Amino acid sequence: MKKNVLRSISAMLMISVCTAMIGCSDDDEKKEETPTLYTRLGGIDAISTVVDDFLTNVVADTEINDKFEATVADSYRTQLLRANLIDQICAGAGGPCSYKGKSMKEAHAGMGISTVEFNALVGDLVKALDKNSVPTAEKNELLAVLGPMKADIVED
Amino acid sequence: MKMLKVTTMLLVAGILTLFSYANLRVRSEGEKQKSVELTSFLLTGNLDSVALYTLEKKIQSTKGVRSCSINARGKAACVIYYKDMISESSVASLLTEGSISKVTKKDLSATRGGCPVHQLGASFNRFMTLLDVRTQ
Numbered sequence: 001m002k003k004n005v006l007r008s009i010s011a012m013l014m015i016s017v018c019t020a021m022i023g024c025s026d027d028d029e030k031k032e033e034t035p036t037l038y039t040r041l042g043g044i045d046a047i048s049t050v051v052d053d054f055l056t057n058v059v060a061d062t063e064i065n066d067k068f069e070a071t072v073a074d075s076y077r078t079q080l081l082r083a084n085l086i087d088q089i090c091a092g093a094g095g096p097c098s099y100k101g102k103s104m105k106e107a108h109a110g111m112g113i114s115t116v117e118f119n120a121l122v123g124d125l126v127k128a129l130d131k132n133s134v135p136t137a138e139k140n141e142l143l144a145v146l147g148p149m150k151a152d153i154v155e156d
Numbered sequence: 157m158k159m160l161k162v163t164t165m166l167l168v169a170g171i172l173t174l175f176s177y178a179n180l181r182v183r184s185e186g187e188k189q190k191s192v193e194l195t196s197f198l199l200t201g202n203l204d205s206v207a208l209y210t211l212e213k214k215i216q217s218t219k220g221v222r223s224c225s226i227n228a229r230g231k232a233a234c235v236i237y238y239k240d241m242i243s244e245s246s247v248a249s250l251l252t253e254g255s256i257s258k259v260t261k262k263d264l265s266a267t268r269g270g271c272p273v274h275q276l277g278a279s280f281n282r283f284m285t286l287l288d289v290r291t292q
Contacts, residue, residue, distance in 0.1 A: 044185050049222070049223075052192070052222045052223040055223070056194075056223040056224060056235065056236055059194065059234035060225040060227040060232045062229075062231070065196075069264050070264075072196065072264055075193065076285070078194050079192075082186065082192070083184060083186030086184075086186035086189060087184045087185060090186070095185075097184060097185045
């Protein structure tokens with residue numbers, strides 16, 4: 001009787017261990033997910049480098065730099081703009097960031113930004129991404145995240 | 157006398173609250189980045205696109221410079237740098253190269269163009285940064 005009970009318990013233990021091992025291997029496969037755009041872009045350091053290149057492109061761009069003059073004339077406003085851009089791209093790319101700035105509609109209301117000016121801005125961003133050798137797939141993915149903001153920014 | 161005491165206590169409580177908020181607030185990843193300086197220059201001279209590109213790369217690789225952009229027509233340049241590693245005058249002298257005969261710091265007017273919404277946020281942010289010992 002005792003032997004039968006012991007055998008039954010051993011068998012149940014074996015089955016449980018085997019089931020757990022199969023279950024664990026299934027979890028391992030599930031954990032191999034595609035890395036976020038944030039990770040593929042290179043994380044916060046890479047994003048801040050792209051933002052700095054983007055800002056210098058914009059301020060040197062005679063087509064649109066007058067829209068940014070009052071902001072870049074003040075060091076603290078420049079820091080705030082820079083921080084907001086980094087957070088916005090980081091958050092949009094699925095990174096561990098929280099954008100604390102105004103909505104695009106609020107931030108650009110009354111500035112009279114045209115489609116031509118918006119496209120010039122996007123061109124400056126693309127230049128910054130190319131300068132940092134961001135792969136085409138990641139570049140397009142980021143532009144797809146930021147592109148819909150056009151409706152809130154342009155006042156054509 | 158009692159009024160004065162109450163007023164003083166309220167003032168001290170207010171300052172302590174602001175100080176605590178400034179130092180305990182959660183900073184975003186963007187806010188945690190080391191502060192940079194941005195300077196814009198007007199250029200006089202003639203550089204072809206290859207020379208402009210080379211100059212841009214040279215300045216970009218200088219210690220302390222985060223980014224440099226010279227526009228295609230070679231008339232305007234912008235540099236972002238760490239002021240504890242390189243000075244504005246050093247950045248300006250780096251731009252004086254080849255056929256660029258004159259480099260003038262661009263006079264940026266605080267009232268012309270710009271993002272109006274940042275005005276209030278920037279003033280508050282400036283005050284919080286002064287109180288925040290983490291940024292000193």
